[in-house]
């Protein structure tokens with residue numbers, strides 16, 4: 001029996017896609033072998049990677065002056081690859097909105113000056129910093145943001161305007177979850193292991209002019225965007241099966257109605273859950289409402305023991321992965337593309353039952369947390 005999977009990544013994949021992959025596991029379209037077993041130089045795999053690029057271009061309506069690269073090294077690899085490729089003048093600006101933007105800024109500081117242009121550290125990264133009057137540092141190579149903070153449960157609802165300075169975004173936890181106007185960015189990249197496929201692939205979408213110049217000389221060849229672009233992402237052996245899986249998901253997304261329809265569904269799921277949290281006398285959301293993520297809904301009872309009891313109850317009900325990230329605690333339900341509205345309804349039913357069983361606990365837990373807070 002499959003569970004309702006609220007994991008933050010790796011995460012739920014569409015059941016139809018998993019079934020198709022299972023059907024094709026031993027014999028991919030009459031080749032007599034799995035995609036895992038075929039040469040990355042074979043005509044069959046060439047067709048798969050070309051279809052994957054064409055499908056992601058279609059889904060996001062990517063303009064012709066952008067290159068689509070399939071790379072490795074995960075999100076953490078991109079924290080280094082971005083500065084190594086783009087910090088040609090040695091200076092970049094970072095908006096530090098949470099755990100993942102902070103990691104990116106810290107990694108970039110190894111390769112040049114990584115300014116913190118704005119931060120929400122002061123409020124515990126519960127929101128996206130105000131970027132309305134953002135002035136990039138003169139001569140900065142790029143401004144970097146994390147479009148959706150997976151751990152903190154926040155997202156940009158409007159992207160900063162950076163004028164001539166290219167805007168770079170980590171879209172790992174919101175990739176292909178709603179329409180995105182790629183032309184606002186110099187570069188967007190995302191690890192696929194949340195909305196799009198099995199871990200092991202990073203999709204980089206980069207504007208032509210940024211890939212024309214060489215990377216910093218220290219850049220490992222495997223992280224060099226120009227090498228990847230000049231070789232159709234086939235300079236070295238790519239994770240063939242993972243790219244094939246991504247393309248099955250791209251085709252599934254198209255069959256569902258594309259980004260408009262997927263975005264509509266994702267917003268409906270998130271709204272339903274946030275409404276339940278806001279109506280609750282036991283649970284409360286942890287992100288500032290104006291910055292709430294559509295993908296990662298973070299909430300708590302305010303009492304770690306009750307939170308743990310809720311996570312255990314949810315698991316017993318077949319609702320997996322709702323424990324918050326170890327750095328922030330509480331709960332987090334990730335509502336990626338393959339999570340259904342029914343999954344969200346089941347989570348809400350579990351919250352209803354838990355709240356009934358713990359009526360009165362909220363008042364005592366909040367008064368105990370107030371008194372413990374005031375005693376220190």
Ligand SMILES: Cc1ncc(COP(=O)(O)O)c(C=O)c1O
Nearest residue numbers: 074075076100150170172173191
């Ligand atoms: C938004 C975001 N960026 C980057 C990363 C790091 O990715 P990886 O674990 O592939 O290095 C994650 C991981 O969850 C993430 O959520």
